[in-house]
Amino acid sequence: MITARNVSKTFNAGRPNEFRAVSDVTLSIDLGRTTVLKGPSGSGKTTLLGMIGCMSRPSAGRIFLGEREITSLPERFLTSIRRRTFGFIFQQFHLVKGLTVLENVMIPAYPTPERLGSLQKRALDTLAMFNLEGKAGAKIEWLSGGEAQRAAIARALINDPAIIVADEPTAHLDTRLSHEFMGIMRTLKGEGKTIILSSHDPIVYDSDLADRIVEMRDGRIVAAGAPS
Numbered sequence: 001m002i003t004a005r006n007v008s009k010t011f012n013a014g015r016p017n018e019f020r021a022v023s024d025v026t027l028s029i030d031l032g033r034t035t036v037l038k039g040p041s042g043s044g045k046t047t048l049l050g051m052i053g054c055m056s057r058p059s060a061g062r063i064f065l066g067e068r069e070i071t072s073l074p075e076r077f078l079t080s081i082r083r084r085t086f087g088f089i090f091q092q093f094h095l096v097k098g099l100t101v102l103e104n105v106m107i108p109a110y111p112t113p114e115r116l117g118s119l120q121k122r123a124l125d126t127l128a129m130f131n132l133e134g135k136a137g138a139k140i141e142w143l144s145g146g147e148a149q150r151a152a153i154a155r156a157l158i159n160d161p162a163i164i165v166a167d168e169p170t171a172h173l174d175t176r177l178s179h180e181f182m183g184i185m186r187t188l189k190g191e192g193k194t195i196i197l198s199s200h201d202p203i204v205y206d207s208d209l210a211d212r213i214v215e216m217r218d219g220r221i222v223a224a225g226a227p228s
């Protein structure tokens with residue numbers, strides 16, 4: 001279980017533009033289930049996901065991964081937990097132009113003592129899961145929207161994370177690709193992955209994949225429960 005206890009995040013603290021993006025959030029996320037953070041733009045979903053996924057630290061409150069409190073760990077431990085535990089899929093994919101598809105998929109594995117050949121094989125095997133092995137040597141910007149989406153998912157899976165975090169994953173996808181994305185998430189859930197999605201897209205929050213909907217407004221949780 002992932003637990004957030006009284007978590008807040010304040011940007012620009014002490015300055016005139018101080019802003020509290022997340023306010024006193026307490027939340028438990030079950031492993032092996034799919035949780036959807038739902039709420040309007042600016043409600044704090046990305047900020048909360050970032051803290052849960054060890055990408056940023058709360059200004060107040062504590063986050064636990066199982067029994068282990070991760071909030072106050074030194075940066076190098078946090079980085080190591082993040083890499084081993086979480087796979088991230090971002091709103092605009094954040095694929096790196098100029099690099100090949102294979103290189104993009106390998107990025108989250110670095111730094112690593114693993115031999116390049118072995119890492120490349122793992123990356124190719126991951127791309128093959130998405131029928132992209134033939135595109136491994138292509139520049140990432142040559143891919144179609146659907147291919148780029150699948151490359152982004154492959155990249156999130158390279159370290160075989162237990163938890164997939166996807167921030168507004170369908171925001172830039174058409175309806176067909178959005179459904180395809182949810183199909184891939186369904187397969188990953190079937191393999192036992194924990195999935196945490198943020199979205200204001202009904203294709204995501206109305207999906208039968210969602211076990212729990214957490215609704216946010218102005219940095220706070222206003223409702224949480226099974227989908228109605």
Ligand SMILES: Nc1ncnc2c1ncn2[C@@H]1O[C@H](COP(=O)(O)OP(=O)(O)OP(=O)(O)O)[C@@H](O)[C@H]1O
Nearest residue numbers: 011019021039040041042043044045046047048168
């Ligand atoms: N680094 C930052 N500095 C200052 N304010 C920030 C920062 N990051 C986010 N915010 C503000 O915090 C609020 C919450 O942002 P956040 O990205 O978490 O919302 P969101 O619910 O994910 O929105 P969206 O659905 O548009 O992605 C917004 O008002 C945003 O402008």
